[in-house]
Amino acid sequence: MNHETALSELSGLLGDRLSTSMAERELHGQNETYYAAMPPDAVAYPETTAEVSEILKICNAHGCPVTAYGAASSLEGQHLARAGGISLDMARMNRVLAVNAEDMNAVVQPGLTRKFLNEELRATGLFFSVDPGADASLGGMAATRASGTTAVRYGTMRENVLALEAVMADGTVIRTGTKARKSSTGYDLAHLLIGSEGTLGIITELTVRLHGIPEMTAAATCRFDSVEDAVNCVITTIQAGLPMARIELLDEMMVRGFNAYSHAGLPEKPHLFLEFHGSTAGVADQMDTFGTIADEFGAEAFRTATTTEDRNALWAMRHDAHYASAALGRGKHIWPTDVCVPISRLAEAVVQAQTDAREMGLTCTIVGHVGDGNFHAGLSVDPEDAEEMARAKEFTDKLARTGLRLGGTVSGEHGIGIGKRQHMAAEHGDALGFMRRIKAGFDPNNILNPGKLLPANA
Amino acid sequence: MNHETALSELSGLLGDRLSTSMAERELHGQNETYYAAMPPDAVAYPETTAEVSEILKICNAHGCPVTAYGAASSLEGQHLARAGGISLDMARMNRVLAVNAEDMNAVVQPGLTRKFLNEELRATGLFFSVDPGADASLGGMAATRASGTTAVRYGTMRENVLALEAVMADGTVIRTGTKARKSSTGYDLAHLLIGSEGTLGIITELTVRLHGIPEMTAAATCRFDSVEDAVNCVITTIQAGLPMARIELLDEMMVRGFNAYSHAGLPEKPHLFLEFHGSTAGVADQMDTFGTIADEFGAEAFRTATTTEDRNALWAMRHDAHYASAALGRGKHIWPTDVCVPISRLAEAVVQAQTDAREMGLTCTIVGHVGDGNFHAGLSVDPEDAEEMARAKEFTDKLARTGLRLGGTVSGEHGIGIGKRQHMAAEHGDALGFMRRIKAGFDPNNILNPGKLLPANA
Numbered sequence: 043m044n045h046e047t048a049l050s051e052l053s054g055l056l057g058d059r060l061s062t063s064m065a066e067r068e069l070h071g072q073n074e075t076y077y078a079a080m081p082p083d084a085v086a087y088p089e090t091t092a093e094v095s096e097i098l099k100i101c102n103a104h105g106c107p108v109t110a111y112g113a114a115s116s117l118e119g120q121h122l123a124r125a126g127g128i129s130l131d132m133a134r135m136n137r138v139l140a141v142n143a144e145d146m147n148a149v150v151q152p153g154l155t156r157k158f159l160n161e162e163l164r165a166t167g168l169f170f171s172v173d174p175g176a177d178a179s180l181g182g183m184a185a186t187r188a189s190g191t192t193a194v195r196y197g198t199m200r201e202n203v204l205a206l207e208a209v210m211a212d213g214t215v216i217r218t219g220t221k222a223r224k225s226s227t228g229y230d231l232a233h234l235l236i237g238s239e240g241t242l243g244i245i246t247e248l249t250v251r252l253h254g255i256p257e258m259t260a261a262a263t264c265r266f267d268s269v270e271d272a273v274n275c276v277i278t279t280i281q282a283g284l285p286m287a288r289i290e291l292l293d294e295m296m297v298r299g300f301n302a303y304s305h306a307g308l309p310e311k312p313h314l315f316l317e318f319h320g321s322t323a324g325v326a327d328q329m330d331t332f333g334t335i336a337d338e339f340g341a342e343a344f345r346t347a348t349t350t351e352d353r354n355a356l357w358a359m360r361h362d363a364h365y366a367s368a369a370l371g372r373g374k375h376i377w378p379t380d381v382c383v384p385i386s387r388l389a390e391a392v393v394q395a396q397t398d399a400r401e402m403g404l405t406c407t408i409v410g411h412v413g414d415g416n417f418h419a420g421l422s423v424d425p426e427d428a429e430e431m432a433r434a435k436e437f438t439d440k441l442a443r444t445g446l447r448l449g450g451t452v453s454g455e456h457g458i459g460i461g462k463r464q465h466m467a468a469e470h471g472d473a474l475g476f477m478r479r480i481k482a483g484f485d486p487n488n489i490l491n492p493g494k495l496l497p498a499n500a
Numbered sequence: 501m502n503h504e505t506a507l508s509e510l511s512g513l514l515g516d517r518l519s520t521s522m523a524e525r526e527l528h529g530q531n532e533t534y535y536a537a538m539p540p541d542a543v544a545y546p547e548t549t550a551e552v553s554e555i556l557k558i559c560n561a562h563g564c565p566v567t568a569y570g571a572a573s574s575l576e577g578q579h580l581a582r583a584g585g586i587s588l589d590m591a592r593m594n595r596v597l598a599v600n601a602e603d604m605n606a607v608v609q610p611g612l613t614r615k616f617l618n619e620e621l622r623a624t625g626l627f628f629s630v631d632p633g634a635d636a637s638l639g640g641m642a643a644t645r646a647s648g649t650t651a652v653r654y655g656t657m658r659e660n661v662l663a664l665e666a667v668m669a670d671g672t673v674i675r676t677g678t679k680a681r682k683s684s685t686g687y688d689l690a691h692l693l694i695g696s697e698g699t700l701g702i703i704t705e706l707t708v709r710l711h712g713i714p715e716m717t718a719a720a721t722c723r724f725d726s727v728e729d730a731v732n733c734v735i736t737t738i739q740a741g742l743p744m745a746r747i748e749l750l751d752e753m754m755v756r757g758f759n760a761y762s763h764a765g766l767p768e769k770p771h772l773f774l775e776f777h778g779s780t781a782g783v784a785d786q787m788d789t790f791g792t793i794a795d796e797f798g799a800e801a802f803r804t805a806t807t808t809e810d811r812n813a814l815w816a817m818r819h820d821a822h823y824a825s826a827a828l829g830r831g832k833h834i835w836p837t838d839v840c841v842p843i844s845r846l847a848e849a850v851v852q853a854q855t856d857a858r859e860m861g862l863t864c865t866i867v868g869h870v871g872d873g874n875f876h877a878g879l880s881v882d883p884e885d886a887e888e889m890a891r892a893k894e895f896t897d898k899l900a901r902t903g904l905r906l907g908g909t910v911s912g913e914h915g916i917g918i919g920k921r922q923h924m925a926a927e928h929g930d931a932l933g934f935m936r937r938i939k940a941g942f943d944p945n946n947i948l949n950p951g952k953l954l955p956a957n958a
Contacts, residue, residue: 144735144844167739187684198682200691201659216931222840223872224656225909226645226695227916228928228953229935233658233691237684254741277602281625283712283778285743320741323785324778331779382680386602414681451683458685469685473674476942477687483937495686 044083044126048106052086052128055096059087059134070129075117076377076425076434077460082109082123089134091207091215091246098244099213101128101489109491110240112179113155116186117378118459120239124493130244132181138162139247145221146252147204152181152245159250168252171196174455175361181245187237189455191360194280194413195287195319196253198455199236206232207247211485221249234480239457240491242484256319259287260329261353264341265311269293269396272312273389275339276412280385282335284328286413288317290360293396293408296420299366304359309343314412315360317353360409364420367407371422374405379438379461381445382416382454394444395419395437402433416454443468463497502584506564507542510586513554517545517592528587532822533575534835534883534892535918540567540581547592549665549673549704556702557671559586559947567949568698570637571613574644575836576917578697582951588702590639596620597705603679604710605662610639610703617708626710629654632913633819639703645695647913649818652738652871653745653777654711656913657694664690665705669943679707692938697915698949700942714777717745718787719811722799723769727751727854730770731847733797734870738843740793742786744871746775748818751854751866754878757824762817767801772870773818775811818867822878825865829880832863837896839903840874840912852902853877853895860891874912901926921955 053060061067062084071081088094101108107127114121123129132153139149143166150159157177159170172183174190182188184206189198196202205219218231235243266272272291279286292300292313300306316332318325333344347353359366367376383391392408399406399419410417419441421434442452442465452458452465466474474496481488481496511518519525520542529539546552559566565585572579581587590611598607601624608617615635617628630641632648640646642664647656654660663677676689693701724730730749737744750758750771758764774790776783791802805811817824825834841849850866857864857879868875877899879892900910900923910916910923925932932954939946939954 142842142844144739145842146739147842187682187688189682189684193682197659200682200688201655210934214930214933216934217929218931220840220907220909220927221842222874222903222908222912223843224645224647224651224658224840224874224912226647226911226913227909227920228695228924228932229700229938230645230658230688230691230695231931231934233688237686237688242687254739256741281602281604281712283714320782321785321789324782327779327781327785382678382682384600384603384605384679385681386600416680416682445680449678450680451678451685453684454680454682455684462685466686469678471675472672473676473689474686475672476668476674476689479941480687480938483941484934 045104045106048100048104049084051100052084052097055100056086061085070111070131071122072114073119073122074115076375076423077119077122080122080124082129083126085129085131087131087134091209094209094244094246095213095215097130098209098211102211102213102487105487105489107492108489110181110185110244112153112182113177115176115178116182116459117456118461120186120457120459120494124460132179135246141166142221143168147221147249148252149247149249150180151247152179154180156180156183163252167255169255170250171253172199172202180248180250184236184245184248185238185240186457189411191288191290191411193411194289195285200233202251203232203236203248204251205249206235206245208235208243208245210243211487211490219249239459239495241481241495242490258320258322258325259353260318260325261347261356262316262329262345263313263356264336264344265309265313266339266341267311269312269392270389271339272314273412275314275336275341277385278335279332280413282331284331286316287319288315289413290315291410291412291417293392295370296363296407296409299370299407300359303362303366303369306359315356363407363409367420367422370407371405374422374424377421377423377434378418378456379441380416380418380454380456381441381450381452382414383445383448383450385415387448388412388415391444391448392417395441398437398440402437404433404437414454415450458495460494463495466497502541503562503564506558506562509558510542510544510555513558514544519543528569528589529580530572531577531580532573534833534881535577535580538580538582540587541584543587543589545589545592549667552667552702552704553671553673555588556667556669560669560671560945563945563947565950566947568639568643568702570611570640571635573634573636574640574917575914576919578644578915578917578952582918590637593704599624600679601626605679605707606710607705607707608638609705610637612638614638614641621710625713627713628708629711630657630660638706638708642694642703642706643696643698644915647869649746649748649869651869652747653743658691660709661690661694661706662709663707664693664703666693666701666703668701669945669948677707697917697953699939699953700948716778716780716783717811718776718783719805719814720774720787720803721771721814722794722802723767723771724797724799725769727770727850728847729797730772731870733772733794733799735843736793737790738871740789742789744774745777746773747871748773749868749870749875751850753828754821754865754867757828757865758817761820761824761827764817773814821865821867825878825880828865829863832880832882835879835881835892836876836914837899838874838876838912838914839899839908839910840872841903841906841908843873845906846870846873849902849906850875853899856895856898860895862891862895872912873908916953918952921953924955
């Protein structure tokens with residue numbers, strides 16, 4: 043067994059909350075996407091920040107890797123213990139510590155999932171907005187800078203985390219940010235930790251922003267003759283200042299997937315799925331303005347869903363995109379990837395991805411948070427088919443390069459993890475050296491999620 | 501003369517764009533607030549990023565301090581060359597490099613001021629939202645994480661900078677962020693530089709977000725019997741999800757200042773100054789909802805200003821707060837300070853500040869971005885009166901401690917600079933050590949704005 047001394051000390055600290063059973067190790071080595079299983083040497087279940095600190099002190103002293111584990115919904119292998127060591131499962135730190143309704147924030151532990159938080163908030167008239175689809179843990183969402191369908195209006199985790207408590211590699215517990223809405227005091231360590239994928243510190247507490255549940259919520263769908271028309275409609279809508287709560291693009295293939303999976307019966311054309319939030323009068327005004335804009339771009343079949351039931355059905359269908367893609371691929375695995383470009387280049391990026399997939403003989407669905415210029419491609423693959431996997435890898439790499447060529451980024455929300463480290467140099471150039479300086483300064487023994495985010499030193 | 505070798509090499513590089521004239525040095529050593537003059541040894545006027553890089557290489561080799569200089573409107577001495585060396589005046593790097601209307605962003609040089617940018621944007625239907633009052637430079641605004649009256653709706657510089665180019669202490673030019681609206685790739689160096697007050701790198705280019713000019717803008721004022729009533733009205737308004745564009749609190753003393761300076765003729769009670777943005781119907785709806793809420797809290801004299809002329813008059817008065825405070829102080833200097841607390845504690849913080857000022861025998865006006873929980877206190881002081889200056893210092897320190905006690909931060913927008921370094925340990929605790937690691941990693945020779953932001957090592 044590797045890291046024997048560390049594991050022995052951890053066992054003394056945690057008792058049966060350190061597990062080396064094969065079942066638990068294998069469970070923690072799995073992922074939803076295409077990475078091979080990577081079981082850790084042991085799984086630790088801390089219950090307090092003080093315990094996380096003690097764990098890190100032990101691991102730091104012995105050079106034992108520590109990989110934080112939330113809901114395991116990350117899509118680039120961020121939660122996999124690639125270099126062995128321990129998987130730090132935050133599931134037992136899952137409480138809501140405070141809801142400050144007047145200040146519209148909540149203090150939570152990292153293992154809490156977003157759906158549980160929203161359950162807890164039900165009586166307050168407030169909600170937590172960030173919705174990446176999966177019922178992810180809030181610590182994991184912060185660590186991967188998650189976003190999702192509502193980011194166009196309410197922002198990503200970057201905009202919705204006010205403060206963090208984190209344990210650093212040497213066991214030091216820090217707090218960054220306050221319960222005030224803004225601050226101009228010192229280096230923004232909160233934003234440095236957000237998106238650091240567990241490589242700079244372990245998040246042990248979050249203060250997140252909440253938003254008022256709007257008086258009125260209405261959803262709608264419409265379809266277009268081309269991706270260009272749909273995207274140009276979105277650009278005009280955003281420029282007009284319409285505070286869209288959700289604005290999602292589904293390409294023809296994605297629609298075909300929904301038809302296959304949920305018998306949606308939609309014509310196989312690019313669709314927009316929309317949501318409007320506001321006062322009753324405000325939503326009516328927004329929908330009216332959107333309708334006028336959509337007409338300019340030849341939208342057809344503008345249908346609204348104002349009842350909770352109809353809306354939920356619509357977004358349930360949207361959130362099943364992964365399974366719908368799988369249905370289209372006749373049970374194959376789905377290799378998900380994402381990219382984000384300036385919205386002016388979005389139609390070009392989507393059409394390029396569609397063309398590339400066709401030319402590479404890959405079945406590919408596209409669904410996008412188009413208000414942000416961000417879209418996902420879901421490739422149907424058979425992990426046993428090395429040649430198909432190689433084509434999928436080629437597609438993914440090309441999409442990342444397309445993102446950079448069009449002035450964007452290789453990932454809008456899935457992050458770097460294992461799979462996109464090779465693109466870090468192309469995206470960040472000499473800035474990468476300064477990221478390495480931070481990593482070296484914060485985690486000199488490289489115990490925090492080694493082999494993620496930063497590419498190996500050249 | 502100090503730093504002779506560095507200045508000689510800089511002179512060779514820049515010719516007459518390196519000035520050691522007493523007049524220019526003295527000009528660059530001044531500030532709008534209460535800090536003693538601190539002239540640099542020389543003033544450099546770079547014209548390109550490549551020149552900034554060469555300048556930093558020279559200064560880094562010789563340990564010569566470099567302090568970036570924008571519009572000199574910083575309020576905690578951030579632009580003062582406290583340790584001598586050169587003042588890096590960015591005034592010649594003041595161009596708009598691109599306006600990307602479809603993507604709603606602009607690429608600008610750091611010496612450009614926000615008003616010039618908005619002039620350039622006039623024909624596009626877009627505007628740059630961050631408005632700290634002063635016509636600050638955009639580089640300086642990013643470096644100090646500026647905000648202002650519109651942050652409640654459109655965010656601070658933290659939310660409005662998409663990407664930066666910066667020159668690091670060793671002359672390396674980096675780019676961080678992209679033109680895409682979001683990204684989840686790597687450490688967020690953009691947010692690390694935003695608010696770093698020129699201590700980690702020199703910003704040489706910014707990509708900033710733009711917003712659509714709303715179809716309708718309306719302003720309004722109303723008054724309340726107490727600060728508590730005014731603040732509770734604001735809390736309810738924000739919770740109701742009203743997308744206020746501006747919501748400013750003026751305390752009784754500030755109103756007295758406006759009466760003295762602009763003959764405003766307002767009753768000396770707490771006032772709110774408001775602005776609503778949206779469609780014509782949307783603004784009417786917002787104003788109606790606000791009016792109902794304000795009534796609950798006993799608001800009187802709700803007056804609207806829908807013409808551009810009336811609105812401009814209102815905000816011109818608000819932006820003259822500094823001079824109005826001076827008028828009240830009968831020509832004394834104004835010592836400005838700020839603090840930011842959770843909005844639920846705002847009334848308590850304001851009343852505490854009013855009480856403290858009264859008990860300390862200080863004339864103090866309060867004006868606040870109450871939607872953010874942020875307010876400014878303006879103390880009338882005579883810099884020649886050491887005893888009064890000591891009382892003002894005591895007030896400022898106590899206000900900072902009040903901010904922390906109430907769960908907030910020692911500054912919402914003025915920053916740390918020279919004056920609030922002593923509060924950094926109380927606010928950040930062990931996180932301060934990690935800020936020092938970043939500084940040591942990025943600027944090992946401590947040439948970038950030494951003596952600012954981080955307190956001296958214990």
